[in-house]
Amino acid sequence: xxxxxxxxxxxxxxxxxxxxxxxxxxxxxxxxxxxxxxxxxxxxxxxxxxxxxxxxxxxxxxxxxxxxxxxxxxxxxxxxxxxxxxxxxxxxxxxxxxxxxxxxxxxxxxxxxxxxxxxxxxxxxxxxxxxxxxxxxxxxxxxxxxxxxxxxxxxxxxxxxxxxxxxxxxxxxxxxxxxxxxxxxxxxxxxxxxxxxxxxxxxxxxxxxxxxxxxxxxxxxxxxxxxxxxxxxxxxxxxxxxxxxxxxxxxxxxxxxxxxxxxxxxxxxxxxxxxxxxxxxxxxxxxxxxxxxxxxxxxxxxxxxxxxxxxxxxxxxxxxxxxxxxxxxxxxxxxxxxxxxxxxxxxxxxxxxxxxxxxxxxxxxxxxxxxxxxxxxxxxxxxxxxxxxxxxxxxxxxxxxxxxxxxx
Amino acid sequence: xxxxxxxxxxxxxxxxxxxxxxxxxxxxxxxxxxxxxxxxxxxxxxxxxxxxxxxxxxxxxxxxxxxxxxxxxxxxxxxxxxxxxxxxxxxxxxxxxxxxxxxxxxxxxxxxxxxxxxxxxxxxxxxxxxxxxxxxxxxxxxxxxxxxxxxxxxxxxxxxxxxxxxxxxxxxxxxxxxxxxxxxxxxxxxxxxxxxxxxxxxxxxxxxxxxxxxxxxxxxxxxxxxxxxxxxxxxxxxxxxxxxxxxxxxxxxxxxxxxxxxxxxxxxxxxxxxxxxxxxxxxxxxxxxxxxxxxxxxxxxxxxxxxxxxxx
Numbered sequence: 001x002x003x004x005x006x007x008x009x010x011x012x013x014x015x016x017x018x019x020x021x022x023x024x025x026x027x028x029x030x031x032x033x034x035x036x037x038x039x040x041x042x043x044x045x046x047x048x049x050x051x052x053x054x055x056x057x058x059x060x061x062x063x064x065x066x067x068x069x070x071x072x073x074x075x076x077x078x079x080x081x082x083x084x085x086x087x088x089x090x091x092x093x094x095x096x097x098x099x100x101x102x103x104x105x106x107x108x109x110x111x112x113x114x115x116x117x118x119x120x121x122x123x124x125x126x127x128x129x130x131x132x133x134x135x136x137x138x139x140x141x142x143x144x145x146x147x148x149x150x151x152x153x154x155x156x157x158x159x160x161x162x163x164x165x166x167x168x169x170x171x172x173x174x175x176x177x178x179x180x181x182x183x184x185x186x187x188x189x190x191x192x193x194x195x196x197x198x199x200x201x202x203x204x205x206x207x208x209x210x211x212x213x214x215x216x217x218x219x220x221x222x223x224x225x226x227x228x229x230x231x232x233x234x235x236x237x238x239x240x241x242x243x244x245x246x247x248x249x250x251x252x253x254x255x256x257x258x259x260x261x262x263x264x265x266x267x268x269x270x271x272x273x274x275x276x277x278x279x280x281x282x283x284x285x286x287x288x289x290x291x292x293x294x295x296x297x298x299x300x301x302x303x304x305x306x307x308x309x310x311x312x313x314x315x316x317x318x319x320x321x322x323x324x325x326x327x328x329x330x331x332x333x334x335x336x337x338x339x340x341x342x343x344x345x346x347x348x349x350x351x352x353x354x355x356x357x358x359x360x361x362x363x364x365x366x367x368x369x370x371x372x373x374x375x376x377x378x379x380x381x382x383x384x385x386x387x388x389x390x391x392x393x394x395x396x397x398x399x400x401x402x403x404x405x406x407x408x
Numbered sequence: 409x410x411x412x413x414x415x416x417x418x419x420x421x422x423x424x425x426x427x428x429x430x431x432x433x434x435x436x437x438x439x440x441x442x443x444x445x446x447x448x449x450x451x452x453x454x455x456x457x458x459x460x461x462x463x464x465x466x467x468x469x470x471x472x473x474x475x476x477x478x479x480x481x482x483x484x485x486x487x488x489x490x491x492x493x494x495x496x497x498x499x500x501x502x503x504x505x506x507x508x509x510x511x512x513x514x515x516x517x518x519x520x521x522x523x524x525x526x527x528x529x530x531x532x533x534x535x536x537x538x539x540x541x542x543x544x545x546x547x548x549x550x551x552x553x554x555x556x557x558x559x560x561x562x563x564x565x566x567x568x569x570x571x572x573x574x575x576x577x578x579x580x581x582x583x584x585x586x587x588x589x590x591x592x593x594x595x596x597x598x599x600x601x602x603x604x605x606x607x608x609x610x611x612x613x614x615x616x617x618x619x620x621x622x623x624x625x626x627x628x629x630x631x632x633x634x635x636x637x638x639x640x641x642x643x644x645x646x647x648x649x650x651x652x653x654x655x656x657x658x659x660x661x662x663x664x665x666x667x668x669x670x671x672x673x674x675x676x677x678x679x680x681x682x683x684x685x686x687x688x689x690x691x692x693x694x695x696x697x698x699x700x701x702x703x704x705x706x707x708x709x710x711x712x713x714x715x716x717x718x719x720x
Binding site for chain 1: 629
């Protein structure tokens, strides 16, 4: 008699991997990435808007200026020239900083992982907005935290809920938020709530992790100050060039005070020694001069038009009872359907009809969000967005009919 | 022989199929064949086969299109021989509504079931009969899409109040659902291979979470397997007999896997059959082969010879 295992190392894996399992949703996404499917699922930036010549020029400059050093290891904190350049990007959003307080990471995603690594012990409580960026949840979850979920409304995180939790005696290690056109909800934290959050956390000595990938993709209205601007001491700020230049260069960063920076650098060196010298130098060159601002303006115009197209189409095709957010920037519209919908179960039917979205449950650590979905307008053309929303609308209508027939 | 291994496709089981296909290609190469992988999800199938002119197509596609007779009919039209069950029999075997009926007519034991068609719900008010369905089958029950593989869309229902949601979820994958009585017992898979079909050792499936759903199938460590199964000899014999009966009833050939549950009285109940069982390093059929020292190349050889024996 022999016992077989799918994986002979199965008894050896760490407890922290126990949440990593195969899922139907992942299997369906394998089909959703096919060209005939209008994918409103993935948040892929529209990199086609970046002129190739601008990138080529930056590449030539890197090789011309740095030569083979661009193919060499670098320091763990990241190429100093890039850290200087990133100050310009942050200043464009009103964040003043010192290059010594910046750690370049492999996308902001690595910064999320490193934050989890240096702050979270198994069982520690951390506060996250609900819904929250799924990549932050997967990064943090590897460190086995407990979650304190703070709901969002149209003004962003409902800080009163956090305050009540603190009054109850809850002590989260940090508060994670994506305050500008956040992923997935597309909502923006109001000015009043920014002040409230910053002051609450400062008084309680709870650091805030401010994740700001979309801040520069504002379609209308005046920018609000970053949390980091409101409290430079208590906010760890995470930035990325993924949405304003390229996700392929994998350049993000963390801005924090020195004690945190030192730990982040050590953790970063333990993870991958250093970032890619070549893409850090390339990114530095791309953001030298003014061309990035012109390209950014093109991106913002494109995304604004796509958002408008999506909202118009949703308005036209979605059934009564559906609600959705109206993002003033970023990539995502967040849809809430009548409570009996199960967007995870419905995904197979959607893919069959050649349209895909991300089911809401992905964005909560506790399985909520069954009746919600995230729709991304960043990548598909206007025509494809209209087509996709129309397909989705007709599916929702059919599902409603089916539901009525099952509940006569 | 020049053999095109068809794998990939456009179903949610695409990744599993690509893994099966790659392993089969390597095994066929080992046997001295000239084998290559063709992914109908990536290329125009007719054009590719016409250009490359294989002597045989080895079908390692999983799920709709690959297992429901679609590809088989196309290959019949092109006159390209293929491994596995013929088109019409695939269509019946893949569709649980038809397959359960065919099994039942042939007196092969399969759990009691009712069928609900999506259009009957939408147009004929079949929703009002849901309570009757629950009564007929009894609770707990299992709700399955009629045409889907890898337990995708399958729901386990304990309370009648949850039945409607499970039916909706299963209808997401298919136009009809089967509501089946849940048999409590030991899950067993029996592989049959060659011509005439020989049984492989029974594999016992023990999902740690209690149900052999998609995650339990494809997450390492979520399920324990025993090959041969820890069954008494007479029960093993009964499982093999019922697998043969199922294969005969459905006209299956070359290779198949029959999934069943052995209840507390030692009676095997057939749940479903697979005309293109997984061939990955972690699939049930290779696991069964391994238990008797049969390599994947041995298995592929049996399957290919089984097809060519039909030509003589």
